[in-house]
Amino acid sequence: MTDTEVKPPKIEFPCADYPIKVIGDTGAGFSALVISILEKHAEVDHATLAERQSTNGKYTTIQLHIIATGQDQLYDINSELRATGQVHMVL
Template sequence: MSDTEVKAPKIEFPNVDYPVKVISDTGVGNKDKIIDIVKKHAKVNDERVDERQSTNGKYTTIQLHIVATDQDQLYNINSELRATGFVHMVL
């Protein structure tokens, strides 16, 4: 590996304060659906759920903090959220 290549940061599990940011279409009930999906896979800190709309109101960003247990859990959360059709990105 050269000096200019950057390694992806390694996630240490369990991680009790892992941030998940979800960018979705703005829509009635989408926030609740996103939270329900994430709660199926992980414990969510309900006090640290933040919602912001884009300037034009077309998109909503929801940030949650979860207890991340392993890479498979994160993959499953990402897959199920992306399958909704209204989620565009999970970070």
């Protein structure tokens, strides 16, 4: 690798302040569903909860910070959120 090439940053686990952003269909219970799935897999910092709707109200974005312990944990969170059918994107 040359000096001009940039390597993607690697996450060092455990990561005590890992942000998770979930975008899905607006609906009753969406926020509670997302939070319950995150709590099942990780310790969640509820003080970082941010929720907002798209301009037309069709989509809701939930953002929280968790303690990430490894790549497998992040994969499990992503898989379970996507399996709900209400989640369109997990960042």
